[in-house]
Amino acid sequence: MNPVRWLALSLVPMMALPPQLLLAQSPAVPKNLDGYSQSASSIEQSWETKFRDLPEPARIRENMRVLSAQPHHVGSPYDKQNAEWLLAQFKSFGWQAQIENFYVLFPTPRERLVQLLDSSGKPTFTASLQEPPIPVDPTSSQTAEQLPTYNAYSADGDVTGPLVYVNYGTREDYEELDRMGISVKGAIVIARYGQAWRGIKPKVAAEHGAIGCILYSDPADDGYGVSDSYPKGGGRPAEGVQRGGVNDTEFPGDPLTPGVGATKDAKRLAIKDSPIITKIPVLPISYADATPLLKSIDGRVVPVKWRGALPITYHVGPSTASKVHLKMFSNWDMKTVHDVIARIPGSTLPDEWVIRGNHHDAWVNGASDPISGISAELEEARAMGELLKQGWRPRRTVIYCAWDGEEPGLLGSTEWAETHADELRQHAVMYLNSDGNGRGYFSAGGTHGLEHFIDSVASQVIDPEKNIPVIERTRLRQIARATPAERAALRSRPDLPIRALGAGSDYETFMDFIGLPSLNIGFGGEDHGSQYHSIYDDFYWYTHFEDTTFVYGRALAQVAGTAVMRMADAELLPYNFNNTASTVRTYVDQVQQLLKTEQDKVAETNREIQEGVFSATSDPKEPIAAPKSEPLPPFLNFAPLQNGSHALTDAAHAYESAVAKLESGSGAALDSPGIDAVNHELMQTERAFFLAKGLPDRPYYKHQLYAPGAYTGYGVKTLPAVRESIEQHKWSVASQATVDVGGVLQKEAETITAAEKLLPQPAAQ
Ligand SMILES: [Zn+2]
Known part of the structure; x- marks a missing residue:
């Protein structure tokens, strides 16, 4: 909450001194923690220091050995066994713990086939669809328990058609196909993994009339183009396949119970009515299986940026001398999921x-x-169990979920x-995910009210290899990789920016549907290749090519556990609104720039059409389809957004300076009964960014600052209602969205001001 203090702590020394002079064994400690009076702060810091000494790499390694010993997908015996083992561990650490079950639709493959047919319809190649065991890797041979390679929530289907290579299969790739005059109508497309979330690929393919979709891992993206192939190196081998869900992004969770818990007696959609199952069959394959298919494609050679790393000439197609036969049928079974929920009741604010x-x-x-x-x-939970024995009690209730x-x-x-939506909205103050x-490098994404909070936690954990605070290592890399203009901004900003979050892990519902301040954290970036969603992502591979000594596992436990303790024990919830306000200002600038870019693009294309550019350059062998002319995008009224952003900036500044006064000196006023009411108001601040009706076309997603992109999946869209409607040229939607989102920013400003008005008077010093 005190940017000046933070600046003095970390930014100035970093700029003034070369990193080797920053090799402090224990990092600088802020005087009072944000949201803590002086006495509470010193007690907290001594508990946190004790906590950070406890996690042991050897125990993290042992946890991994047990939990990864056998395949453990949803519905498998070892999945249930792991949940029971985790439950027993939490209990043995002194936590109250239980398993909560839900009943979900989880299809597994019944029939899979990918064949190449010659012009008479005779099969000339059948894909193996297998990941073979690797002799040095003991668990790779657990064939009977392994889930076959497939994409969950693919539609059932048996289709035959010519093959078209669509690069990553994003919307932009189909625009490129349009320019080449190539249609995928009635064809099966083959797309490489990467760039967008995998579920987007069959979705966009179906929108363009394709009848089937094959996904494969090109070695350029996570194989020998990146790293030596496993087991020589960590890169994906020729037969490695990425499994994964391909459900549409309308809502996360069980496809049959949108918006409500999948309890035993929940009302369920019929499978055929679930909107998130793909429209066409999809199957993932390895590049060993993909090579003959790609070789069979003729026609135009692909644009340079569409080339992968296989030793072939990549063609777009459609294939003329051969066809592909794709078959995919699932067992559409209900399965039980086992969530392990463990808690330590809060001493003061349960x-x-x-x-x-x-x-x-x-x-x-x-x-x-x-x-x-x-x-x-789990190692964090054990360490907190040790603290319990030594007399620590969190002020707030701590809930650990597996x-x-x-x-x-x-x-x-x-x-x-x-x-638990109602209870969560009433009681929860943070969701922290990993x-x-x-x-490698520490990274954090989340809601920006927690940016300063997680940065200050990460300034107190030492990188095990570089011996500087993990946040400093990340900051130095960000500055080194930035453009000169970005560098100046990074240096002038007191806090290291955290990423906005789209989708991709368990924070999604907490952030976008419940409305909790949320974070997703982890380490990475120095790994040697990836075996993502393959049988080779196992103990042997991890302990040879990833965090082999588990010191980054310990660093994760130290950051996450410290963050949980600090949030649980704070007198005043340490949310920071200046960072939110400055981030929102950037987003508001970006959407205005985006409209201008779209206007320029359309104007230029229209001019080119008029000048006859396309008819003059068109080559009958490789035709370029002329784009259609389009009316110029209208000007939009951004004033509601700008006014909302101003109001938010003002309210944030007023709140932060009032809090800085409270925190100065002994900060005794923070330890007064009036703080409870402030905290209750603060608990509404993330949800103030919600609109009850959600995003245009996606009512599940309520948050108006962040959402997974409708056409990027994992990739976030910020100010999504405004940004996506501009990108998709839906002008009346965009025009309404600037008003709606402007109103949301005003509502946020009012909520922050209400919290400020409730702050107690600073105690006399
Ligand atoms: Zn995961």
Whole structure:
């Protein structure tokens, strides 16, 4: 809450001194923690220091060995066994713990086929659709327990058609196909993994008339183009396949119970009515299986940026001498998910909850995704258990969750959050998530009211290899990689910017549907390749190529555990609104720039059409379809957004300076009964960004600052109602959205001001 103090602490020394002079064994400690009076702050810091000494890499390694010993996807025996083992661990650490079950639709493959047919319809190649065991890797041979390679929530279907290569299969790639005059209507498309979330690929393919979709891992993206192939290196081998859900992004969780918990007696949609199952059959394959298919495609050679790393000439197609036969049928079964929920009741404020989660289910053995994360979370829980024995009691209730069913579609976290939605909105003050963890740089994403909070926590954890605070290592990398203009901004900003979050792990429902201040944290960036969602993401691979000594597992436990304790014990909730306001100002500038860019683009294309550019350059062998002319995008009224952003900036400044006064000196006023009312008002601040009607076309997503992109999936869209309607040229929607979102910013400003008015008077010094 005190940017000046933070600046003095971390930014100035970093700029003034070369990093090697910053090698402090223990990092600088702020005088009073934000939201703490002096006495509470010193007690908290001594508990936090004790906590950070406790996590042990060897125990994190042992957690991983146990949890990744066998395949443990949703509905498998080892998935249930892991949940029971986690439950027993939490209990043995002194936590109250239980398993909550939900009942979800989880299809598994019944029939899979990919064949190449010659012109007479005779098969000339059949894809293996297998990941073979690797002799040095003991768990890779657990064939009987492994889930076959497939994409969950693919439609059933048996289709035959010519093959078209569509690069990553994003909307932009189809625009490029349009320019080449190539249609995928009636064809099967083959798209490489990467760039956008995998579920977007069959969705966009179906929108363009394709009848089937094959996904493959090109070695350029996570194979030998990046790293030596496993087991020589960590890169994906020729037969490695990425499994994964392909459900549409309308809502996360169980496809049959949108918006409500998938309890035993919940009202369910019929499977055929669920809007999130794909419209066409989809199957993922390895590049060993993809190579003959890609070789069979003829026609135009692909644009340079569409080339992968296979030793072939990539063609777009459609294939003329051969066809592809694709068959995919699932067992559409209901499965039980086992969420492990553990708690330590708060001593003073048991009705305020700090929630921490990581999933425990995997596609196969999942050593990296997610066991590296849950193994660290469990070690945090053990360390807090040790503190309990020494007399620590959190002020607020701490809830640790081990989610099931994340992989197919955030099932366990979403169904739990939906079941407990009312309680969560009433009681929860933060949701902190992690998932797979690796070696390298600390990164954080989340709601910006927690930016300063997580930065200050991460300034107190030392990078195990570089011996500087983990936040400083990240900051130095961000500055090194930035453009000169961005560098200046990064240096002048007191806090390291955190990413806005789209989708991709269990924070989604908490952030976009419940409305909690949320964070997603982890380490990575120095890994040697990826075995993402393959049988080779296992203990042998992880302990040879990832965080092999588990010191980054310990660092994750230290950051996450410190954040939980600090939020749980604070007198005043340490939310910071200046960072939110400055981030919103950036977003408002961006959407205005975006409209201008769209206007320029349309104007230029219209001019080119008039000048006859396209008819003059068109080559009959490789035709370029002329784009259609389009009316110029209208000007939009951004005043409501700008006014809302101003109001938010003013309210944030007023609140922060009032809090700075309270926190100065002994900060005794923070330890007064009046603080409870402030905290209750603060608990409404994230939800003030909600609109009850949600986003245009996506009512589930209520948050008006962040959402997963309708056409990017994982990738976030900020000010999504405004930004996506401009991108999609939906001008009346955009015009309404600037008014709606402007109103939301005003509502946020009012909520912050209401909290400010409730602050007690500073105690006499
Ligand atoms: Zn995961």
